[in-house]
Structures are given as structure tokens and as C-alpha cells.
Amino acid sequence: MALNRDKVGTVYPSYRYEVSREKIREYAIALGEDDPRYVSDGDDCVAPPTFAAAFTITKGGASVLGDPELGAHPALVHGSQRYTYGERPLKPGDLLTCTPRVAAISARGSNEFLTIEVDCRFGDDTLAVRSEATIVFLGSAPAATEEGSS
Amino acid sequence: MIERMEVGAELPTLTARSTLTTSVLYAGASGDMNPLHFDPEVAAGISPTGGVIAHGMYSMGLASRLLTAAAGGPERVLELEVRFTRPWPLGTTATFTGRITAVEDGVATVSLAGIGEQGERILRGTGRIRA
Numbered sequence: 153m154a155l156n157r158d159k160v161g162t163v164y165p166s167y168r169y170e171v172s173r174e175k176i177r178e179y180a181i182a183l184g185e186d187d188p189r190y191v192s193d194g195d196d197c198v199a200p201p202t203f204a205a206a207f208t209i210t211k212g213g214a215s216v217l218g219d220p221e222l223g224a225h226p227a228l229v230h231g232s233q234r235y236t237y238g239e240r241p242l243k244p245g246d247l248l249t250c251t252p253r254v255a256a257i258s259a260r261g262s263n264e265f266l267t268i269e270v271d272c273r274f275g276d277d278t279l280a281v282r283s284e285a286t287i288v289f290l291g292s293a294p295a296a297t298e299e300g301s302s
Numbered sequence: 303m304i305e306r307m308e309v310g311a312e313l314p315t316l317t318a319r320s321t322l323t324t325s326v327l328y329a330g331a332s333g334d335m336n337p338l339h340f341d342p343e344v345a346a347g348i349s350p351t352g353g354v355i356a357h358g359m360y361s362m363g364l365a366s367r368l369l370t371a372a373a374g375g376p377e378r379v380l381e382l383e384v385r386f387t388r389p390w391p392l393g394t395t396a397t398f399t400g401r402i403t404a405v406e407d408g409v410a411t412v413s414l415a416g417i418g419e420q421g422e423r424i425l426r427g428t429g430r431i432r433a
Contacts, residue, residue, distance in 0.1 A: 175331075182331035183363040184318070187370065200370060201379045202363040205332045209359060229350070230358045234383035241376040 154294045155257050155264050156223050164215040164252040169207040169272070171199065173244040179203050199242040204235055204272070208283035212252050212270035217287075222254070224266070224289070231265065231288040238279035248272045248280050255284060259293035303374035307410050307433040313372045313400035318364055320356040320392050328360045351389050358386035361396065361425045365414045368400045372412065373431035380409065384427030394419045405433050 176199045180190035189196050209230075217224045242248075249272070256267040270283040304313060318324075325339045334357055337344040345354040362384045370376050390396055396416050404411040410433040416425035 179331040182324070182327040183360070183367060185367060187375065189375075198376055200363070201366045201376050201382055202359065205334070205359045205363070207333075210333050210335075230386055232383070232385040233359065233362055234381070236381045237379060 153223050153225065154259075154292050155266060155289060156221055157257050159219070159222050159254045160257050162219075162254045164219070166249050166251045167211065167215075169211070169248045169250055171203075171242045171244055171246040171248065173197055175206060176200075176203060176242075176244065179206055197244050198240075201235060201237065201241070203242060204281045204283055207248070207250060208270045208272065208281070209285060212250060212283060213268050213285065213287070216252050216254060216266075216268050222266075223292075225292060227290040227292070229288050229290070230285065232286045234284040236279075236282040236284075238274070238281060242280060246280065247275055249275075262291050262293050264289040264293050304372040307402065307405060309402055309405055311402045313368045313402075313412065315400075316364060316368055316398045317395055318398070319395045320360065320390055322354070322392060324360065325354070325356055325392060328357050328363075332357065332359060334359065349389070351391055354392045355389040356392060358425075361386070361390055361398075361416050362427070364396075365398050365400075365416060365425060365427060366429075368398055368414065369412060369429040369431055372400065373410075378432040379429065380432065381430040382427065383429075384414065384425050386424070387426055388418065388422045388424045390416070390418060390424045396424055398425075400429070408433050 177191045251271045253269045255269040258265045266287045268285045272280045274280045400412045400414045403413045412429040414427040
């Protein structure tokens with residue numbers, strides 16, 4: 153079944169994410185990072201750029217992919233990812249408000265491409281980070297579906 | 303930090319091996335528990351290679367290490383965009399490279415690549431950092 157193009161532009165309920173020192177530390181260690189600020193106990197602690205993955209990929213995609221009207225299916229891969237950053241890196245104690253949205257749906261060959269944007273704001277409503285994840289759904293493009301059903 | 307932020311400058315490369323350990327650590331740290339990245343039985347059924355592959359976001363994280371090292375910290379990274387072009391099988395190494403392709407208005411654009419053991423491109427992307 154093809155993805156429902158009427159869902160482009162749909163905004164899903166915001167969720168909150170609280171940045172913690174220990175999660176930053178875990179994430180930095182998993183990447184083998186060597187900047188001591190990522191594992192600092194002091195006020196200089198900041199998060200590496202792709203730390204945003206910890207709250208924008210699985211958590212950010214859940215409400216979108218779980219929408220029964222979207223028509224998502226399990227034959228998918230993460231095709232591409234973009235992060236656009238605000239004025240400063242994340243730090244422990246930041247309480248973010250994250251809003252997922254279906255930014256685009258397109259097809260190429262037999263595959264479909266769903267772009268999920270998650271806009272994450274600091275407490276003062278300035279941009280913390282914006283995530284754009286493009287998920288490739290294999291084999292469900294409308295032309296392929298028609299071929300399959302004819 | 304990279305000494306000369308000018309067009310054509312190559313960033314220091316980074317070579318890493320993806321293993322079950324790196325994959326489990328990244329799953330826990332990122333919250334992405336897709337068993338494709340650590341369970342051979344599950345991977346046999348759904349993986350594009352038939353085997354366990356690294357998280358795409360793990361490779362993006364390694365590419366981002368090049369950027370932060372060149373820029374002088376995460377506060378100088380403005381944007382990072384990558385495409386996951388080939389799977390990265392566990393137990394293999396990949397080398398991440400970066401080259402400055404433009405410097406304009408205090409912002410350097412970096413072209414990024416991740417190359418697997420067989421010379422295949424697992425990732426390509428673009429970063430923008432403060433010059």
C-alpha cells in the first residue's frame with residue numbers, strides 16, 4: 153500500500169525531552185568522542201551534534217509512523233538525515249519541546265520517500281535543533297502497487 | 303581545529319571498525335533498538351546484506367566527529383546532512399573523509415564521505431561550520 157500523500161503537512165502533538173548529562177556521556181562514549189566537555193561534570197558540558205538522534209529518530213518518528221492513516225509499512229530504511237542547529241549546543245538541563253511534522257512524501261522507481269521533520273525548541277522558543285529524516289519505504293510506490301495488483 | 307580553513311583543505315580522516323560492541327553501545331545510547339543492528343537471526347530475515355549492519359546514525363556520528371574536530375567544537379557546527387548510500391556490515395572498517403569545498407561569509411562547507419573496506423561509499427554528506 154502506498155503512503156497517503158494527504159498527510160503531507162500534518163503536524164503531530166509535541167513531546168518534551170530533557171537533556172541529561174549522563175545521556176550525553178553515554179552517547180559521546182558510544183561514538184568514541186574525545187572532547188572532554190562531552191563527559192564533563194562541570195558547567196562546560198555540551199552535547200555532540202548528532203546527540204539529537206537520541207530524541208528525534210525513534211521518539212520523533214513514533215507518532216508519525218504510528219498514524220494508521222499514513223500507511224507506513226515495515227520494509228523501510230533510513231535514507232538520509234539532516235540536522236540544522238540553533239545558536240548553541242545542547243547542555244544538561246535543557247528542556248526541549250519537539251514537534252514532528254510530515255514534511256514531504258515522494259516516489260522514485262518502486263520506492264517511496266517520507267521526510268519527517270522534528271522541530272526542537274529551547275524553553276524560550278528559539279531553535280535548538282531541527283531534524284529532517286528521510287525514510288525510504290521499499291517497493292510501495294503507487295506505480296509498483298498498480299503493477300502488482302493488475 | 304584545522305589550521306587553514308580554505309577551499310581544497312582535507313580534514314584529518316577517521317577510520318573505525320563497526321562491531322557488535324559498537325552497535326550495542328550505540329543502540330543503548332541513541333535508543334534505536336532495531337535488532338537489525340545486533341541480532342544475526344533477525345538480520346538474516348530483513349537486512350539488505352543478509353547480515354547485521356551498523357546504524358546509519360552511527361556512521362553519521364563518526365562523520366560529525368570530523369566536523370567538530372575541524373571546526374573546534376560543536377558550537378561551531380551549523381548544519382550536517384548525510385545520505386546513507388550503502389549498508390555498513392559489522393566486522394568491517396570504514397574511513398571517513400572531509401574536504402572543504404567553499405568558504406563564504408564566515409561559513410565553510412565540507413564535503414563528507416564514508417568509504418567501506420571494498421571501496422564502497424556507505425555515506426556521503428555535507429557539513430557547514432563556522433570558518
